[in-house]
Amino acid sequence: MKGKFDIDVVADSTITKRRVQRATMPDYAKMKKPDVKLVILGDMNVGKTSLLHRYTERKFKDTISTVGGAFFLKQWGPYNISIWDTAGREQFHGLGSLYCRGAAAVILTYDVTNWQSLAELEDRFLSLTDTANSDCIFAIVGNKADLTDPRALVEEEGEEEKEVVPQLSSSPTGPPKFRKQVLREDAMAFYSRILRYKLLDEATSLPAESMCFETSAKTGYNVDLLFETLFNMVLPSILKKESQSCSPTVDLEECREVKRTKAGCCT
Ligand SMILES: Nc1nc2c(ncn2[C@@H]2O[C@H](COP(=O)(O)OP(=O)(O)OP(=O)(O)O)[C@@H](O)[C@H]2O)c(=O)[nH]1
Numbered sequence: 001m002k003g004k005f006d007i008d009v010v011a012d013s014t015i016t017k018r019r020v021q022r023a024t025m026p027d028y029a030k031m032k033k034p035d036v037k038l039v040i041l042g043d044m045n046v047g048k049t050s051l052l053h054r055y056t057e058r059k060f061k062d063t064i065s066t067v068g069g070a071f072f073l074k075q076w077g078p079y080n081i082s083i084w085d086t087a088g089r090e091q092f093h094g095l096g097s098l099y100c101r102g103a104a105a106v107i108l109t110y111d112v113t114n115w116q117s118l119a120e121l122e123d124r125f126l127s128l129t130d131t132a133n134s135d136c137i138f139a140i141v142g143n144k145a146d147l148t149d150p151r152a153l154v155e156e157e158g159e160e161e162k163e164v165v166p167q168l169s170s171s172p173t174g175p176p177k178f179r180k181q182v183l184r185e186d187a188m189a190f191y192s193r194i195l196r197y198k199l200l201d202e203a204t205s206l207p208a209e210s211m212c213f214e215t216s217a218k219t220g221y222n223v224d225l226l227f228e229t230l231f232n233m234v235l236p237s238i239l240k241k242e243s244q245s246c247s248p249t250v251d252l253e254e255c256r257e258v259k260r261t262k263a264g265c266c267t
């Protein structure tokens, strides 16, 4: 759904000093109010910030390890979706549950070449999502697929469609040489354990096949698919929130009408 939305980077503490200042002093006057919140979690170095850059800026660029968090605002149709990038470094771990508060969707990210990064999601990050909405949607994302999967080497962007050779990972003719440590089946098994942890019924929940993605922030492989699938999935959550915030107002108005009528009767 390219062209349907615009992106505003409201606060990004990852790249430059100027941006750190923007993170600490966002221009509240210019901020649009987000209708719904998404959070991206995962160990350091798995590529969370790179995924967001790829999606929002259409490029793969240098990053430095995220400090605290960064906040992106995306317009999706008539709605504003906030996407929170978080720091994977242990020292910022405590902030994770704050960022997850009220989240409609959480993207749990690992690196396909690093088994430990999947294990960390279960050991360290899953419990942070306890503060998310009760109907929170979970996506499991194995990033850096370009290092292991020839299909992910093809650039997603139209005219840039070309073979991208990851540094140190492959020869121009041969397959990628990094060993894939996490299979999609491992991610799907983890998804099932998340449902159990959340006491959700697998039969009535979103299926693992549609919630486990393999992506490359480097080439763009499956990156639009990931975010846009989630945006569409959280729309019901926005509508629910809207109806909840509307109904008390309607009731109060009705109440006033009733009171006025009664008063009119009595006088
Ligand atoms: N080959 C390849 N490298 C990637 C990909 N995504 C990220 N990287 C590299 O992995 C490193 C870490 O990327 P970041 O996006 O900063 O990782 P992060 O998860 O935000 O890390 P923290 O902010 O420390 O939590 C950088 O050197 C990126 O260039 C990818 O899809 N493929």
Ligand SMILES: [Mg+2]
Residues within 6 Å of the ligand: 014, 048, 049, 050, 063, 064, 065, 066, 085, 086, 087, 088
């Ligand atoms: Mg980062």
